[in-house]
Amino acid sequence: xxxxxxxxxxxxxxxxxxxxxxxxxxxxxxxxxxxxxxxxxxxxxxxxxxxxxxxxxxxxxxxxxxxxxxxxxxxxxxxxxxxxxxxxxxxxxxxxxxxxxxxxxxxxxxxxxxxxxxxxxxxxxxxxxxxxxxxxxxxxxxxxxxxxxxxxxxxxxxxxxxxxxxxxxxxxxxxxxxxxxxxxxxxxxxxxxxxxxxxxxxxxxxxxxxxxxxxxxxxxxxxxxxxxxxxxxxxxxxxxxxxxxxxxxxxxxxxxxxxxxxxxxxxxxxxxxxxxxxxxxxxxxxxxxxxxxxxxxxxxxxxxxxxxxxxxxxxxxxxxxxxxxxxxxxxxxxxxxxxxxxxxxxxxxxxxxxxxxxxxxxxxxxxxxxxxxxxxxxxxxxxxxxxxxx
Amino acid sequence: xxxxxxxxxxxxxxxxxxxxxxxxxxxxxxxxxxxxxxxxxxxxxxxxxxxxxxxxxxxxxxxxxxxxxxxxxxxxxxxxxxxxxxxxxxxxxxxxxxxxxxxxxxxxxxxxxxxxxxxxxxxxxxxxxxxxxxxxxxxxxxxxxxxxxxxxxxxxxxxxxxxxxxxxxxxxxxxxxxxxxxxxxxxxxxxxxxxxxxxxxxxxxxxxxxx
Numbered sequence: 001x002x003x004x005x006x007x008x009x010x011x012x013x014x015x016x017x018x019x020x021x022x023x024x025x026x027x028x029x030x031x032x033x034x035x036x037x038x039x040x041x042x043x044x045x046x047x048x049x050x051x052x053x054x055x056x057x058x059x060x061x062x063x064x065x066x067x068x069x070x071x072x073x074x075x076x077x078x079x080x081x082x083x084x085x086x087x088x089x090x091x092x093x094x095x096x097x098x099x100x101x102x103x104x105x106x107x108x109x110x111x112x113x114x115x116x117x118x119x120x121x122x123x124x125x126x127x128x129x130x131x132x133x134x135x136x137x138x139x140x141x142x143x144x145x146x147x148x149x150x151x152x153x154x155x156x157x158x159x160x161x162x163x164x165x166x167x168x169x170x171x172x173x174x175x176x177x178x179x180x181x182x183x184x185x186x187x188x189x190x191x192x193x194x195x196x197x198x199x200x201x202x203x204x205x206x207x208x209x210x211x212x213x214x215x216x217x218x219x220x221x222x223x224x225x226x227x228x229x230x231x232x233x234x235x236x237x238x239x240x241x242x243x244x245x246x247x248x249x250x251x252x253x254x255x256x257x258x259x260x261x262x263x264x265x266x267x268x269x270x271x272x273x274x275x276x277x278x279x280x281x282x283x284x285x286x287x288x289x290x291x292x293x294x295x296x297x298x299x300x301x302x303x304x305x306x307x308x309x310x311x312x313x314x315x316x317x318x319x320x321x322x323x324x325x326x327x328x329x330x331x332x333x334x335x336x337x338x339x340x341x342x343x344x345x346x347x348x349x350x351x352x353x354x355x356x357x358x359x360x361x362x363x364x365x366x367x368x369x370x371x372x373x374x375x376x377x378x379x380x381x382x383x384x385x386x387x388x389x390x
Numbered sequence: 391x392x393x394x395x396x397x398x399x400x401x402x403x404x405x406x407x408x409x410x411x412x413x414x415x416x417x418x419x420x421x422x423x424x425x426x427x428x429x430x431x432x433x434x435x436x437x438x439x440x441x442x443x444x445x446x447x448x449x450x451x452x453x454x455x456x457x458x459x460x461x462x463x464x465x466x467x468x469x470x471x472x473x474x475x476x477x478x479x480x481x482x483x484x485x486x487x488x489x490x491x492x493x494x495x496x497x498x499x500x501x502x503x504x505x506x507x508x509x510x511x512x513x514x515x516x517x518x519x520x521x522x523x524x525x526x527x528x529x530x531x532x533x534x535x536x537x538x539x540x541x542x543x544x545x546x547x548x549x550x551x552x553x554x555x556x557x558x559x560x561x562x563x564x565x566x567x568x569x570x571x572x573x574x575x576x577x578x579x580x581x582x583x584x585x586x587x588x589x590x591x592x593x594x595x596x597x598x599x600x601x
Contacts (some may be wrong), residue, residue, distance in 0.1 A: 306547045307428065309453040313395075313403065328428070328453035328497070345574075383457070385420065385431040385449035 006319045007365035011208070011297055011358030012157060012185055013323065017251075018359065019209040024254040025212065028247040035243050036235075044337045048246050055236050055253035060348070062256050063202070064193045065219055070251050071236045075216040076184040079203035080108040080151070082218050082229065082240070083180040085150045089227035090118050090177075091203035096146030100124045102134050102153065104341040106182055106296040108203075109151050122146070132161030134170045143175045154183040154192065154202075156340040158325060158354055159289030160298025162190060169198030178224060184216075185210055185295050189267075200224045206248070210359050211255030215248035218334075264329045269294040270366045274299040274355050279372045282377060288339060288352055297357040302339070303377045305386040312351055314376040320369050325352040396488030399458045406457050408447045408464035415447075417512030419506040419535065420584070428497050430453030430460050432504040435585040441472045448504065455494035455526055462486050471511050472518075478502060503536075514588050525589045527555045530562055533585045537578065546578070553600060560593035562586050570599040 008016065015295045028051060035053045037045025052100065057067040073079045084099070101113050103125045124142045128134055134152050143150070150172045155162045165181055171181035180201035183192060187204040194202065201224060205216040220226060232241025271294075278285055284304040303311065308324025315322050323329065326329070326334025326349060333350035344352075381387045395403070412418075412433035422429035426458055429452060435445035446467050448460040462483050467475040480498040484490045490498055513519050523529070531547060539549040546552050546566070554565035568575060579597050584593045 032594060305451065307452050307456075310403075313454045317400070317404070326453070328494075383406060383449055384451045385429060386451050 004297060006321070007361065007369060008321050009355045009357065009361065009369060010321045010323050011361075011363070012215065012356035013359050014353070015160055015210045016360050018255065019210060020258060021211055021251045021254045025247040025251040028250055029345060032246075034383055036246060048244075052244055052246050052249050055249040056239040056270050058253040059204070059217060059256050060219075062192075063204075063219060064195050066222075068237060069194075069219050069220055069222060071220060071239045072244060072252075073216045073218055073240060074214055074245070076106070076182065076205035077108040077201050077205065077216075079205070079216045080106065080114050080180070082180055083201040083203065083226070084109065084112040084116065084149065084151060086226040086229055086254050087178055087180070087224075088119075088121060088136070089229065090225040091148040092121070094225075095148050097121045098146040098148065100126060100139065100142045100150045100152075100177075101128045102128055102151075102341075104128055104132055104156055104158075105151065105153055105336045106157050106184065109180075109182055110337075111301050113151070126152075128161075128341055131291075131293075132156050132338070133290070134163055134168060136164065136167040138177065139168060139188055140171045143177055147175070147177050149178045149180060151180040151182070154181045154186040155190065155295045155298075156338060157185055157287065158336060158352075159300045159342065160185070160294035161289045162293050162295060164188065165192075165199065166197050172200075173198040174192075184378075185237055185298070188256055189296050192237055194219060194221070201226070206252035206255050209255045209259055212248050212251040215245055215252045217252070222286075251308070255277075263359060264296045267361075270357050270361060270363060271296060271299050272354075273363065273366050274370055275301070278374070279314070281370075282374050287346070288342065288344070288348075299355040299357075300352060302344070302352040303373075304347070305376055305384045306380040308349075308351055308353055310380055311351075311373065311376055314380070315369070315373060318372050318376075319364075320372060322369075323354045323356075326353070327347040394453060394491045395458075396490075398486075398488040399454065399490065402487065403454045403463040406448075406450070406461040408461065408468070410447050410449065412445060412447050413568045414507075417508040417515070418583035419504055419507030419511050421500050421507060422452070422538070428456045428500055428502050430456060430504040432460075432463075432501075433533040434508045434512060437470065438516070441518075443467050443472065443475055443509075444468055446505075448501070450501075452500070453454050453494070453497055454489050455497035456500060459483050459490070459498040459534075460504070463501050464503050465521040467505055472513070475508050478505065491504055511588055512589050516560075517590070519590055523591055525557055525560075525562065525591050527557055529589065530555050530564070530586060531559060532555075534564070534582065537585060539578075561596065562589075562590055562592055562594070563596045563598065565598045565600050568599050569579075572599065572601065575599050 034044035034046045036049035060070045107239045178200045182203040200221045202219040207213045286302045288300040308326030309328035325339045327335040339349035399440045406583045415433035416436040417434040420431040432449045432450045445463045449511040480502045
């Protein structure tokens with residue numbers, strides 16, 4: 001067992017804040033702490049307003065959107081709720097009560113859809129293939145005259161599979177249906193251009209890119225019918241009430257600026273090292289998701305004959321934080337709906353381990369994690385009744 | 391840091407006792423299922439004169455609680471009579487481990503059931519079942535409740551896959567509402583045979599996949 005520093009490998013759940021983000025945010029806690037006022041307000045409020053709008057513009061530019069097309073929220077969960085429920089409230093009477101989502105969406109989308117079902121909506125949960133891809137043709141067949149929204153994630157939270165959202169957007173556009181995509185795990189990591197892709201609504205978040213927790217945004221294409229559902233003041237161009245989280249918005253913008261292509265390449269190299277080494281050195285493993293069409297930060301591997309919580313606990317005791325799709329790990333005691341959704345059984349979910357990389361990981365962390373997990377899996381297989389007969 | 395596991399649980403998890411197989415074990419049982427979740431196999435050696443557990447080993451495909459409980463029950467049971475060992479409860483195992491998180495109780499129960507079933511397996515094989523109750527549909531049903539449906543992670547009875555049970559002259563017929571070429575048909579077939587075939591008056595188990 002190698003003694004070493006704690007290596008955090010769960011960056012798709014939360015990330016360490018970058019000091020430069022903190023530095024950018026600090027003045028908006030202590031100096032310019034006013035609410036954003038109109039230009040006829042007082043100077044501190046005007047300063048806050050300017051910072052808010054600059055932040056909005058910085059983030060919007062990253063996806064080639066106009067600044068006014070971005071609404072700040074409290075994070076990806078709120079953004080996706082706002083998209084699904086906002087469209088539902090606006091269009092149910094005018095057009096219909098049907099939505100299409102994929103089976104492997106994040107819970108913010110899936111459970112919003114389920115809440116709408118309880119209110120009389122019909123939802124189609126699209127099957128995905130063995131690597132997690134939505135087939136645009138199958139999507140096209142699922143759309144009816146009653147369909148008001150399609151919500152398909154850009155990339156998956158557990159297995160990293162990156163969807164062909166260009167084709168998906170085209171299908172939605174041809175069929176005259178709104179398209180929402182949850183880009184929580186791709187924003188800044190994989191280029192997105194809303195001028196070249198038919199995206200009407202897009203969820204993004206700061207906490208996955210070393211920005212502050214509790215800040216996200218929803219991109220809204222102009223004229224997209226969306227009911228305001230957070231009632232209160234007239235903030236965010238009367239689309240989302242509540243005093244703006246100005247330090248959060250400033251931090252989100254700074255975090256957006258700090259992600260570089262060099263960093264994404266570095267994450268990709270670490271990801272590939274994990275996948276290549278484990279597939280080569282450890283028997284009876286299976287990669288979950290596609291080999292290359294996956295986010296730079298994600299590797300997800302099932303180790304057969306062993307259980308994920310046992311792996312992650314052993315790894316935690318050795319200084320590595322990982323997550324698993326095993327039922328034993330989750331609060332709900334339910335196996336990962338993503339692994340089950342790609343045709344896996346409980347056994348495959350049971351032994352699945354997710355590595356998600358971030359700015360503060362190094363190749364040494366990765367090599368050490370791989371060495372340790374190989375050892376842990378070997379140990380656990382020794383006591384498993386399922387180990388392969390020699 | 392408020393870790394959910396006691397020092398004792400972690401200790402048994404890191405260094406489980408009495409792990410492995412016993413070749414030609416006097417009694418053996420598996421509880422749980424590979425496809426649905428945790429699984430534990432318990433092997434026992436029995437002194438046939440004194441009916442004492444002389445050796446006990448376990449294997450676990452499970453989470454930390456499952457491994458730790460499997461480990462502690464081998465320590466609790468070794469040297470005990472079959473009767474005493476059967477009375478070990480999950481609460482005793484949990485207490486011996488300094489407590490288990492309530493949500494993980496089922497993992498502990500699985501290991502306890504494994505021990506009891508291994509002893510029953512020994513008793514059935516050695517004609518020690520005192521009241522030889524004839525196997526009925528209810529007996530079969532109770533055993534089928536321990537066979538998991540891998541698709542849902544729930545047992546065959548709860549998932550309504552058992553379409554018929556017939557017991558006649560020591561032959562048990564079970565009809566399962568799954569196609570014969572179903573991906574888990576073999577798996578389920580094997581598990582049912584194992585669970586029912588050991589009953590003292592059962593000569594044959596016929597499983598039909600009729601879905």
